[in-house]
Amino acid sequence: MVTVTLPDGSSxxxxxxxxxxxxxxxxxxxLAKATLGARLDGAAEIVDLRRPLDADCxxxxxxxxxEAGLEVIRHSASHVMADxxxxxxxxxxxxxxxxxxxxxxxxxDLGHKISDDELGAIEQKMAEIIAADSPFExxxxxxxxxxxxxxxxxxxxxxELIEGFDPNDEISVYRHGNGxxxxxxxxxxxxxxxxIKAFKLLKVAGAYWRGDETRPMLQRIxxxxxxxxxxxxxxxxxxxxxxxRDHRKLGKELELFIFDETxxxxxxxxxxxxxxxxxxxDFMREKYRVYGYDEVITPQILDLELWKRSGHWDKYRDNMYxxxxxxxxxxxxxxNCPTHCLIFRSKGRSYRDLPLRIADFGRLHRYExxxxxxxxxxxxxxxxxxxxxFCRDDQIGDExxxxxxxxxxxxxxxxxxxxxxxxxxRPEMSVGTDEVWEKAEAGLQRALEDNGLDYTVNPGDGAFYxxxxxxVVLDALRREWQLGTVQLxxxxxxxxxxxxxxxxxxxxxxxxxxxxxxxxxxxxIGIAVEHFAGNFPLWLAPVQVRVLNISEAQLDHxxxxxxxxKAEGYRxxxxxxxxxxxxxxxxxxxxxxxxxxxxxxxxVEDGTLNLRRRGxxxxxxxxxxxxxxxxxxxxxxxxxx
RNA sequence: GCUGCUGUGGCUCAGGGGUAGAGCACGUCCUUGGUAAGGACGGGGUCGCGGGUUCAAAUCCCGCCAGCAGCUCCA
Numbered sequence: 089m090v091t092v093t094l095p096d097g098s099s100x101x102x103x104x105x106x107x108x109x110x111x112x113x114x115x116x117x118x119l120a121k122a123t124l125g126a127r128l129d130g131a132a133e134i135v136d137l138r139r140p141l142d143a144d145c146x147x148x149x150x151x152x153x154x155e156a157g158l159e160v161i162r163h164s165a166s167h168v169m170a171d172x173x174x175x176x177x178x179x180x181x182x183x184x185x186x187x188x189x190x191x192x193x194x195x196x197d198l199g200h201k202i203s204d205d206e207l208g209a210i211e212q213k214m215a216e217i218i219a220a221d222s223p224f225e226x227x228x229x230x231x232x233x234x235x236x237x238x239x240x241x242x243x244x245x246x247x248e249l250i251e252g253f254d255p256n257d258e259i260s261v262y263r264h265g266n267g268x269x270x271x272x273x274x275x276x277x278x279x280x281x282x283x284i285k286a287f288k289l290l291k292v293a294g295a296y297w298r299g300d301e302t303r304p305m306l307q308r309i310x311x312x313x314x315x316x317x318x319x320x321x322x323x324x325x326x327x328x329x330x331x332x333r334d335h336r337k338l339g340k341e342l343e344l345f346i347f348d349e350t351x352x353x354x355x356x357x358x359x360x361x362x363x364x365x366x367x368x369x370d371f372m373r374e375k376y377r378v379y380g381y382d383e384v385i386t387p388q389i390l391d392l393e394l395w396k397r398s399g400h401w402d403k404y405r406d407n408m409y410x411x412x413x414x415x416x417x418x419x420x421x422x423x424n425c426p427t428h429c430l431i432f433r434s435k436g437r438s439y440r441d442l443p444l445r446i447a448d449f450g451r452l453h454r455y456e457x458x459x460x461x462x463x464x465x466x467x468x469x470x471x472x473x474x475x476x477x478f479c480r481d482d483q484i485g486d487e488x489x490x491x492x493x494x495x496x497x498x499x500x501x502x503x504x505x506x507x508x509x510x511x512x513x514r515p516e517m518s519v520g521t522d523e524v525w526e527k528a529e530a531g532l533q534r535a536l537e538d539n540g541l542d543y544t545v546n547p548g549d550g551a552f553y554x555x556x557x558x559x560v561v562l563d564a565l566r567r568e569w570q571l572g573t574v575q576l577x578x579x580x581x582x583x584x585x586x587x588x589x590x591x592x593x594x595x596x597x598x599x600x601x602x603x604x605x606x607x608x609x610x611x612x613i614g615i616a617v618e619h620f621a622g623n624f625p626l627w628l629a630p631v632q633v634r635v636l637n638i639s640e641a642q643l644d645h646x647x648x649x650x651x652x653x654k655a656e657g658y659r660x661x662x663x664x665x666x667x668x669x670x671x672x673x674x675x676x677x678x679x680x681x682x683x684x685x686x687x688x689x690x691x692v693e694d695g696t697l698n699l700r701r702r703g704x705x706x707x708x709x710x711x712x713x714x715x716x717x718x719x720x721x722x723x724x725x726x727x728x729x
Numbered sequence: 730g731c732u733g734c735u736g737u738g739g740c741u742c743a744g745g746g747g748u749a750g751a752g753c754a755c756g757u758c759c760u761u762g763g764u765a766a767g768g769a770c771g772g773g774g775u776c777g778c779g780g781g782u783u784c785a786a787a788u789c790c791c792g793c794c795a796g797c798a799g800c801u802c803c804a
Contacts, residue, residue: 204734291798292798294798294800301800301802305800306732307732308732308800310799336797349777457801458730458795459731459801460802466803470804472804474804570804573804607804639763666760670766671767674766698764704765
């Protein structure tokens with residue numbers, strides 16, 4: 089007998105060798121039916137429901153309704169898809185096919201290029217396999233024998249996978265369709281193909297074998313699966329909603345920005361987009377006054393010597409633009425930090441001057457490989473809400489805490505309450521000694537812990553001059569976006585030989601904290617467009633009010649109202665054309681103006697505006713004074729209404 | 730950069746070896762209409778760029794450029 093402990097703390101005695109499924113059945117028939125596998129002793133991996141329980145353990149039964157259960161379903165769906173593809177194209181060679189956060193994919197090597205139009209045929213084949221409801225069978229196999237077999241079958245990817253496995257681990261394959269389909273796999277899988285209730289194939293794209301761009305490119309077929317048709321439908325609708333909110337589409341429709349072939353990956357901000365850009369800068373400047381930053385303006389193009397000193401020539405050259413004139417070479421700045429070091433060095437500094445916080449909205453240029461740019465979220469020219477803090481060693485903790493406070497305050501304003509934190513350590517391409525890096529990494533880690541932040545470590549993902557903390561927010565569609573960053577740097581100050589006079593009248597080297605809150609304004613605007621679906625809060629909306637007339641009879645009055653609103657500082661647009669009110673309302677709504685004000689004879693009569701909010705909410709008649717008071721309050725509170 | 734796909738009026742897209750189409754937008758006129766599209770008429774495109782095949786290329790082929798979905802890389 090073995091003792092199994094259930095999540096509620098109770099325990100049961102079962103005969104050794106009892107399977108997970110049998111245990112579930114002993115608890116209840118309903119549970120047994122829903123069981124897909126189990127988590128033993130809190131392990132990350134899930135075991136098969138046919139796994140015998142040989143020793144005492146704690147067990148958590150995994151059902152389809154849990155995240156882990158969904159993963160099992162998706163993983164099984166990827167096998168079914170692979171089976172379908174192999175049936176359609178028997179020459180296909182399989183590599184890997186895992187479940188992902190949103191669905192699953194399978195990377196296959198196939199001479200025939202699968203087009204999106206062929207996904208339907210694959211889905212149909214999958215539906216047949218699912219309808220057959222054939223059991224998934226697990227089978228442990230011998231390492232050497234299986235290597236031979238996979239090699240003989242030309243399954244070079246599977247063979248390579250086996251070669252990489254720990255020789256002590258058991259190797260297994262899963263079969264379904266009465267052995268017609270077999271795939272190297274650790275499992276677990278659903279009991280039979282019929283458990284896959286709702287799936288959909290989404291797209292096909294290229295992916296390098298093992299993510300290595302020097303290795304062959306395989307075809308990756310993406311799909312998703314859910315526990316029910318309803319959940320699948322909801323997921324597909326989320327995808328549609330994301331498409332509707334795409335900032336590239338809305339940016340064009342709302343006339344925020346354009347792109348042109350003559351400047352790849354570099355936006356042209358139209359008046360409305362430029363307004364938002366400037367409003368964000370103004371917003372940060374307001375915060376800077378409170379948080380003690382001094383703004384500077386620094387050169388765009390600097391002598392190559394500077395970039396050699398900073399380390400950019402060595403470690404960042406591939407991302408930089410260069411130019412040549414007056415018999416000298418120059419680099420276009422990809423970062424502001426070196427110029428800020430020059431400012432620090434421009435006069436003698438005392439420990440009393442520290443921390444020195446410098447902010448810069450300078451334009452940066454970074455060469456990005458052609459395939460990686462996208463809309464505003466990845467561009468070649470951008471502006472960060474950049475800042476560098478020069479401080480003493482003993483001020484690091486306070487300064488980072490301050491940045492985190494500022495960051496939270498800013499994210500709150502935009503309705504990004506959930507922030508995920510990533511801690512990135514020394515990358516391969518880096519400057520400085522091990523000792524300095526250890527100190528910097530320890531410093532940041534302490535700051536994370538002192539500020540009570542839960543974080544995930546990204547080993548080797550730091551900047552070339554120092555480790556960093558990245559702040560990732562979740563938008564209205566629960567998608568992750570990286571915004572802020574805090575980087576601790578002992579290297580740049582050393583390379584620029586920065587120093588200040590300490591209290592003992594000696595020389596000390598300052599520490600440099602690189603930080604950005606919004607990240608790049610370009611990316612932030614792109615994210616904000618999608619987050620708000622173009623419905624910017626009043627303070628950020630390029631146009632706040634659109635005034636419509638019913639007929640020409642109200643023109644004089646309407647013009648006076650518009651002048652009054654403009655005089656009060658509001659951004660007002662008019663539609664005094666000869667269309668009908670229904671059409672004007674429709675256009676105003678599509679333009680996502682926060683307030684629509686209608687003026688007809690009635691409003692002229694009693695000196696009011698007939699108002700409705702962007703969402704459709706009718707506010708009825710209000711005097712211009714009342715309306716201004718309402719606007720004033722909504723703007724000053726930066727309401728998210 | 731790699732794989733696949735795409736490029737036709739301002740926008741969304743149809744067409745496809747024989748002198749370019751729709752809807753929306755735009756302009757003019759009619760209409761002065763009370764909360765999601767009133768009507769009529771009209772202007773506007775060397776079909777991304779360059780080469781090739783052909784009697785003839787927007788259409789087929791090649792190259793380049795740009796964009797899209799991913800991969801790899803990043804704010």
